[in-house]
Amino acid sequence: MxxxxxxxxxxxxxxxxxxxxxxxxxxxxxxxxxxxxxxxxxxxxxxxNARRATERWLAPIKPHLQHRAAASSAGTSLETNLQHITVTLATWDAVWELEEAMTEVAMKRLGRAKQLVVFFGAASTGT
Structure with a gap:
């Protein structure tokens, strides 16, 4: 044409x-x-469309990102940063217990597939 x-x-x-x-x-x-x-x-x-998809993906974690940004050392006080660290350390064990429980449920539901994802995910991050 x-x-x-x-x-x-x-x-x-x-x-x-x-x-x-x-x-x-x-x-x-x-x-x-x-x-x-x-x-x-x-x-x-x-x-x-990619921008909208990224916004949809970030929407659930945006409050967490804002919380971390508020407690970062860039432009915030030392007290705020220390408060964030204290809260993180206080809840650290509970968060990992929940993660382990969720992994067990996923393994029962998905079989060994979740275990492989966890293994390869850890291998890719170097942990």
Missing amino acids: TRLKARQQLHRAAEADDRDPATGQLLADQLRRWKLTKGQVKHGSGLN
């Missing part, structure tokens, strides 16, 4: 509507106006 035919098709599509009613994404008019190829639009969409 020649470039002229492609532009004509984009122009016809742009006259119909600017956005896709199902997804709300920009359609042909914006492609023509910004002179983006379909590949560029797809690439940009992939980056946006």
